[in-house]
Amino acid sequence: MIYRSFRINKLNQEMQYKLKEELKKFSDKDKILFHKNKLDAMGEMLENIAHQWRQPLSQINSSVLLIDDTLHEMNFRNIDVEERLLEIESLTKYLSNTINDFKDFFAHDKIKNSFLLREMIEKSIYIVKGSLKKNNVEVIVNIEQDCRYYGYESELQQVVLVLLNNSKEALVNRSIKDPIINIYIKQEDEFYKIKICDNAGGIIKSIREKIFEPYFTTKHKSKGTGLGLYMSKKIIEESMDGELNMNTHKLGVCFEIKLKVVNE
Ligand SMILES: Nc1ncnc2c1ncn2[C@@H]1O[C@H](COP(=O)(O)OP(=O)(O)O)[C@@H](O)[C@H]1O
Ligand SMILES: [Mg+2]
Known part of the structure; x- marks a missing residue:
């Protein structure tokens, strides 16, 4: 019993x-x-x-x-x-x-079109130009090849905006002296790579693997949703069949978007 x-x-x-x-x-x-x-x-x-x-x-x-x-x-x-x-x-x-x-x-038209990665990046920068300028954040675009991609431009732009905003927020929150975001576009074999790197000091080891989890944020409730990187990874990996990863370097982090070369 x-x-x-x-x-x-x-x-x-x-x-x-x-x-x-x-x-x-x-x-x-x-x-x-x-x-x-x-x-x-x-x-x-x-x-x-x-x-x-x-x-x-x-x-x-x-x-x-x-x-x-x-x-x-x-x-x-x-x-x-x-x-x-x-x-x-x-x-x-x-x-x-x-x-x-x-x-x-x-x-969210979900229509594929053919576009230059450089132009997509420029449009994204243009959208956040105001707040970058206000915070003296310098953005440098380094282009090794002009890559033409066939896919969902506005979705990719949404991801780039998440990454730019994250970098900007880290640079501003940590009052970095000469805040810089470097963007690299290049082709390596059958892949296009877009790298967005900042000098914001990076992410401490213990939380590195959490950043792509939904609702993971280190920001105040009113500032962060913790959805940015989660949704970005979903967009890149599920609807574009690519990869989104984070690497650290001496002064900060690099987020890398890897896409298969697709032409119309
Ligand atoms: N460039 C960066 N530098 C330092 N930390 C970052 C950077 N990008 C993201 N992070 C960390 O990853 C967390 C999750 O980012 P995200 O999913 O965009 O959510 P949110 O920005 O709303 O916090 C952030 O709260 C922050 O701690
Ligand atoms: Mg964010």
Whole structure:
């Protein structure tokens, strides 16, 4: 009798443990889904803003052209005015480019296209340019070969942004004196390699193998989700059949994205 109730208790405990595990799995999935939904919602919002802004921006541009023409017809020549007009023109172009870049980044269209890795990197840098500049973080792009890749550009860009942001955050949080992010693009045999290296001091040994786990973060709750590297690894390894790894070097870490050379 005692033995039986002991067994039942034990079974109960095991069931409860299993239930908890399953529930945790569910809530992890929910959180990831929530994160993904948030990105999708953001993409939709930007799509709307882009749509609403396109018209006024092009109106501003045509007004500038009209003013320019009229001044020419009147034989009015003034360097300052002409410079200002050019400035308006290039600023409106800049605004519409920015909104397109953000829109592309959040779009989950899942369409493969052919693109240069260098251009994808440049677009990613452009998105975080403001905060890099604010924190005096220098970014150097080193290109050994111009690699053309056929795949999901916005997903790859999302990964690059996670890596750039992580480096930036480590550099800023640790108040590194001359903060630098070096990016390398090269081809080695049948692989393309994108390396993103910083001089932020690296990651201590005891947590190195945890960084790709979901919800692992060393940042304050309001700052880190611990999902960046986990999702990035999933994107690179599951939807691109590549690899994402971290190596340490003297001054910091290098994250390496390895992709199979695929051409259209
Ligand atoms: N470049 C880096 N330098 C130092 N530590 C890093 C770097 N990149 C990632 N980490 C560590 O890995 C952890 C997990 O990163 P991530 O998955 O992007 O989540 P989060 O940025 O939200 O914390 C970070 O909290 C940080 O401790
Ligand atoms: Mg992160």
